[in-house]
Amino acid sequence: MDYPHQPEHVTLVITHRLQPGKQPDYERWLEKIMPQAALFTGHLGVNVLRPVHGEMTYTILIRFDSLDNLYHWIHSSERKARVAELPEMLMTPEHIEMRPGAAFWFTPATPASPAPARWKQFLVTLAVIFPSTNLVPWFWGHVLPASQGTLWGHFLNDACVVALVVYLWMPAITRLLKNWLTPRG
Structure with a gap:
């Protein structure tokens, strides 16, 4: 259902x-x-x-x-x-x-910690997604010009953006900004 x-x-x-x-x-x-x-x-x-x-x-x-x-x-x-x-x-x-x-x-470091404000989550996510979705297509457009505008080119761009966000940018930036995301009271 x-x-x-x-x-x-x-x-x-x-x-x-x-x-x-x-x-x-x-x-x-x-x-x-x-x-x-x-x-x-x-x-x-x-x-x-x-x-x-x-x-x-x-x-x-x-x-x-x-x-x-x-x-x-x-x-x-x-x-x-x-x-x-x-x-x-x-x-x-x-x-x-x-x-x-x-x-x-x-996710807060401890169950007692509050989650970051939604506007902070939005800004961090945007700060990671915006440059990734602009730089990755630019990079592959220069390295593999034949990929531009093709389905496999879009797949390559999307796969790279997701990999960068999941494995590199979000873990790094949430660690770097942890005190700003959830300030200690």
Whole structure:
């Protein structure tokens, strides 16, 4: 059944704070669980935001096309078996949130923290999307002039913009602007 106000997708945001020295074990754990999630109906992709600057916190973003399909994954025996392996690697229990649409980029660091104001989310997203959608076509237009105005050229541009936004720009800019996005009171 289709509900008119449901988002086009839902994101499961999982935060894991690792014990010191457990990163190699955890990376192996990720290599096992991510392909299992991908086998489930409605799976749209996964992003792993790895710790930087000596931090020990991983954030995993798993997108599904609907809440029902996400629930099937969350309550699956496959996921439960993998999650049972976590306690020996984590400092604290995993933290899970569900976010509609693209709101996952602006997930507060802690459950008690407020989400950034919508106007700030808009400005950050625009600051990432606008230059990407202008520079990528310009770049490919110079490197592969035959791609301009073609379907495969549009696909190449879109794929590059999405990859830059998901893997580079949004993780970097939300980390860089975290104090502005959610100032400490």
